[in-house]
Structure formats: structure tokens, C-alpha cells
Amino acid sequence: MRRQFCHTYTARYDEGDCYGHLTPSAFLRYMQDIAALDAEDIQLPGDGYWIIKRTVIDFAAPVQMHTRLEMQTYGMGFTRITAQRGYEARISTASHDQPVIAARSLWVYVDKRGRPARMPEGTAAIWLPEGPVAPSPEAPFPPAPQDTPETTTYSVRFSDTDLMQHMNNAAYVEVLDNAAWEIYIRAGITPETAILTAQQYDIEYLESARLGETLEIKTWFDEFPAAGHTFTRYQQVMRGDLVLARARSRWLWHTAENAAQL
Template sequence: MKRYFTRAHTVRYDECDCNTLLTPTAFVRYMQDIASQDVEDAQLPGEGHWLVKRTLIDFAAPIPIHTRLELKTFGISFKRITSQRGYEARLADSPHSEPLISARTLWVYIDARGKPARIPEEIVRVWLPDGPEAPLSDPPFPAPPERTPETSTTTVRFSDIDLMHHMNNAAVVEALDNAAWEMYARHGIRPDTTRFEPLHYDIEYMESPAFGDSLNIQSWLEPADEQIVTLHQQIVREGKVMARACSQWKRFDKRS
């Protein structure tokens, strides 16, 4: 029987945007926390670590402040050095309803030296005791438009780095969303007139920026219609792409 790990959580004030809705950054932190708690609870053997390479998130509905959630994580598949992990968020009082948010990550297993390593069989048996399952097929990563992007800059701060002294995955998402709003502001779009609710987020982590690194964030906005927009972004350090993302958002113009 597949292993599932769950915990309850109430959405906090500091996890929401100015529209009192849970942010993508906060949900990525939920994913990190529950995956870490699952690993600790499983008491895994070995000295290896996990490094996220890609994250896909689907938002079925916005989640307001103080909502009580049931968060769930589980193993999906394992290959020689990679694994897929799933995540779901539901209303705590409706644990059998459709998820409000569903996600999955592709992880690489690394040894104590930081090199990719074979995943121990004992670890696979913890999450999939009945044997391996076929991995889900990740879609090809969308290419950004060929036109010149809009750009902004940032520096990796102390609060952005994690236990491995890399820029935390959630800090990457936060930097991308802040860069998007810098772009919107240049076009007269402000939080007091417009809100964007996330529908989908696809993030690929290619390299790990470190403390003090200067980063260039490139953004391309593609309106699909009056309400749905697609945002392509890249984080670049000295000409090399560190991370890239493609997200889809629903736009709402606030009425006075």
C-alpha cells in the first residue's frame, strides 16, 4: 500500500497577498515542509539529500486567509537517481473532496558530496512497498517568446538561502512574482486596481544561486484573452539561466 503523509495547517496572515489569498510562494513552502516532515517521520537510511529539479502546480481555486487545510504528500515514482513526489491541499473538513491545489516535483538524489547517486532500494520501499510505478510524463517545458523580454534585477539575500546555502526554491518563486509585478507597474497595472490569481505554475530549477549573487530576471507576458495571461520568466546569472518558469494567471480588474 502506498505511503501517504498528511498534516493540518491553517493559512496564516503572512502567507497571503494583499487580496487575503494564499500565494504560490507560501504553497511551495508548504510542499517543502511536508516533504521534510515525511522524510523525518519515515526515518530513512543513508546520508543522501534530495534536490528539486522541476515543480508543477495546479490551482483549482483560490484559498483565503485562515482556511483550515489538510495537506498530503506521497511518492509517485522512482528511477535510478530521480523520484516524483505528489502533493495535495484540501479543505480540512472535506478531506475526500477534489484538491484545491495539486502539485508534483521531480527530485534528484545526491550523496554527501553533492553528486547524483543511486536511490537506495530501502528508500523506494518506504513509499512504494508494493513495487515501483511508472513515472508521470512531464510535458516539454514551454519556450519563451522570441521578442526581447522585460528585465529586473535582484540579489540573493541571507533570508533567501536554505540549509544547503542555495537560494531556496520558494525564494525563487517569490523573486519571479516580484519581478512580474515590477513589469506590471511599468504598464500602469497596480495591486490596488488589478489582481492575478494563479492557475498553473511550472518551474525548472537548473542551477543554484548562492548568497550575494546578482540575478537578472527576464519576463515575457502573453495575454491569451481579456482574463487569462501566460507569463514566461527566466532567472539569469552572468548570462547563464539558473531557473525558468511558465505560469498562467486569471486577471481581475477591481471595480471602485
């Protein structure tokens, strides 16, 4: 039987957006935290570090502030240098057993210099004692749209960085969402006129951003947001001509009728 590690989180006031919903970046921090707690619980050997390469999150519904979430994480697959984790979060008071948020992430094991390294012997067997399984393949990222993107800029702050002295994975998502809201506001879309909720977030990290660097955020839409419709947002985080991260997220603009049900 595969190992599972469980932990309880309560969505705090400061983890919610202006609608009172848990933000995607806050849930990414839960994912990061429970993975670290799991590794600490088993006293994982080795002196390397884990960094996230790609994360996919599916949101079945918005999570309100102060909601108690029962969360679990487990190993899905391993190679010599990567580990794929699964995550499921359930509302503790829900009458059904379906997760309100489900996710998976591909982690890369690196040495103290940040270079990929082989995991300590026996690491995969801790989570998958019945034998190794390869990570589930993800669909290739689509190429960037050919039309001209909307652009914003951002300077990496001290609070964006982590122990590896680079921009934390959750901070990228905050930057992407804030960049998108700059574009919405230019178009006359405000929190008073639109309730936008995430349905899926897929983000791939390619290079590291460092403290003080100026980044350019490029954003495209398959169809520009409209009331009552879903839309897909494509984004890239750039440093000069280098793509540091790219993301594809799907959102729903709720109408006044269904907003009352959230």
C-alpha cells in the same frame, strides 16, 4: 497500497498576499515541509540530501488567509536517483472532496557534495510497496519567446538560502512574482486596479544561485494582462548567460464582478 503522509496547515497572515490569498511560494514551502516530515517519519536512511528539479502546481481556487488545509503527500514514481512526489491540499471545511491545490515535484537525491547519487536500497519500496513505478513524464519546457523580454535584477539575500547554501526553491518563485509586479506597475496595473490569481505554476531548476550573486529576471507574456482574461507568463532567472531556473505560469485577472466571489 502506496504510503501517504498527512499534515494540517493553516494559512498564516504572513503567507498571504495583498488580496489575502495564500501565495504560490508559501504553498511551495508547505510542499517542502511535508516532504521533510514524511522522510523524518519513516527515518529514511542515507546521508544524502534531496533537491527539487521541477515542480508543477495547479490552483483550483485562491486560498484565503486563516484557511485550514488538510494536506497529503505520496510517492508517484522513482528512478535510481530521482523521486516524484504528489501533493494534494483540501479545505477542511469544504463540502466536496476535490483538492483546492494539487501538485507534483521531481526530487533528485544528491551526496554531500551536491552531486546526484543513488538512493539508499529499498527507498522506492517504502512509498510503493507493490513495486516500482517510473515517474510520470512532464511536457518539455517551451523555448523562450523570441521577442525582447522585460528585465529586472535581484541580489540573493541570506534569507533566500537554505541548508544546501543555495537559493531555496520557494525563494525563486518569490523573486519571479516580485519581478512580474515591477512590470505590472510600470504598465499602470496595481493591486487597487487588478486582482491576479495563479491558476498554474510550472518551474524547473537548472543551476543553483548563491548568497550575494546578482541575478537578472527575464519576463515575457503570451498576451499582456487584461481585465477578465487569463494570461501566461514565461520567466527565466539568469546569472550572466547561464539560465538558473525557468518558469511558466498561468494567471487570471478577475473582473470586479467575479472578484466579489473569491
